[in-house]
Amino acid sequence: MVSRREKMLSNVLIFALFGHRLTVHVLVAQLLLCYLPNDRALWEQDLAKKRSQYEAFKDEFLSNTVGGNSTIRGPEGHSGGNAEHVQNGSLDRSEIAQDEHPLSLGKTKEWNQFVENSEMIEQVDRDVKRTHPDMHFFCGDSSFAKSNQESLKNILIIFAKLNAGIRYVQGMNEILAPLFFVFRNDPDYKNANFAEADSFFCFVELLSGLRDNFCQKLDNSAVGIQGTLSKLMQLLRKYDGELQHHLEIKTEVNPQFYAFRWITLLLTQEFNFADTIHIWDTLLSNPDGPQETLLRICCAMLILVRKRLLAGDFTSNLKLLQSYPPTNIGHLLYIANKLQ
Structure with a gap:
């Protein structure tokens, strides 16, 4: 069965192909965030x-x-x-x-x-x-x-x-x-x-869809920000156990030190403004929702710099992850998409 989000995305693609008074970015946000109804006749x-x-x-x-x-x-x-x-x-x-x-x-x-x-x-x-x-x-x-x-x-x-x-x-x-x-x-x-x-x-x-990450009472619960960070490390362990062990066990660079900001601010501080909007197109348009997509992108960010991380110690790795280097966003999203 086709989900409402998938129907919304199909509308965005149709309007993008044939032209419409709104930009594609505006349509993506307003349709996929359920601000506009699926029926175009009801928009006004x-x-x-x-x-x-x-x-x-x-x-x-x-x-x-x-x-x-x-x-x-x-x-x-x-x-x-x-x-x-x-x-x-x-x-x-x-x-x-x-x-x-x-x-x-x-x-x-x-x-x-x-x-x-x-x-x-x-x-x-x-x-x-x-x-x-x-x-x-x-x-x-x-x-x-x-x-x-x-x-x-x-x-x-x-x-x-x-x-x-x-x-x-x-x-x-x-x-x-x-x-x-x-x-x-x-x-x-x-x-x-x-x-x-x-x-x-x-x-x-x-x-x-992200409110549990901002609720202080849920910080240490399975659905709060600590639970989200744990899911990130589980995802990294699944696709790159060596890197996860090096970060968390060997150099003790816990995700709270860098990924807390990545997740709570939806990567707005890690990339330039144009790249952020590009990333958000992916976050909003993915049928799995922004949270799961965000975790895959964060995991891909770690994998992209794995050689530098594996060669680094606590200080160098923390510095690298708190000030993420310039990245080809298309390549980053390609890797994230493969982490299914």
């Missing part, structure tokens, strides 16, 4: 609905962030009876009840929530400003770059507030960046203008 209606929903999220979750001018909302998004007004990132002292004062022994849930949100927003702001500092699209003094930074911040803050079990984890900005870059550069300006909304929903879908 579905897009309008989701873009409207995103605007509602912005109204609900961004109107009360640090720097805003409205009230702090409770868990359901409604203003409480003792609402605290936020002005320029600080609370008006006269409007803070005694038991909500930061020096009070009886800190309330509302105050703790405000502090937690403030810290999260500050972290998002710092990380967004550090996103691809070499690209004018993300950094610089231009109004375009600042607008793009603001969109990234909006998406990450809304995601954090809608996903209390995960919230924001450092590095999510790097995962969001390729999606937003592709959507914002859509040749159709009508779609490009909705890049923020479209990126948000695709970002959510992408992380839905």
Whole structure:
């Protein structure tokens, strides 16, 4: 039976061959991440609905962030009876009840929530400003770059507030960046203008299959990041037992030292931006899903430099894997595809 993902991929190939108003990259992301329905006739209606929903999220979750001018909302998004007004990132002292004062022994849930949100927003702001500092699209003094930074911040803050079990984890900005870059550069300006909304929903879908890697409570479980790293070593042992033994046993270069970043950031820090997008085409289009494909690519990365690793010690191997050398991406993906 043909899976929905395979049907989506066939649609992408058809539109690529005969031409369509969206770029192939945009189609790959939006179709394979299930943002667009399989039925092309429903696209316009579905897009309008989701873009409207995103605007509602912005109204609900961004109107009360640090720097805003409205009230702090409770868990359901409604203003409480003792609402605290936020002005320029600080609370008006006269409007803070005694038991909500930061020096009070009886800190309330509302105050703790405000502090937690403030810290999260500050972290998002710092990380967004550090996103691809070499690209004018993300950094610089231009109004375009600042607008793009603001969109990234909006998406990450809304995601954090809608996903209390995960919230924001450092590095999510790097995962969001390729999606937003592709959507914002859509040749159709009508779609490009909705890049923020479209990126948000695709970002959510992408992380839905990888969320266990970001959940701290699951770190040491079979489905958490440690379990994922173990799967990587099992895969390497299957195809190159000598290399796996040399890394883990002989030189004690554990995957936590290098592959933690590879996996949690979806290889966005190991390759240049164009190569990252090329790799992501493979991650999104593989019927096995991004996680299994990602592990095969990581395993292929180790195999590609096996001679240098086998000749190296702890220090040289760690340096090599934490700063992966320039690679022919086509060759890398070819090797990864053979690790079935």
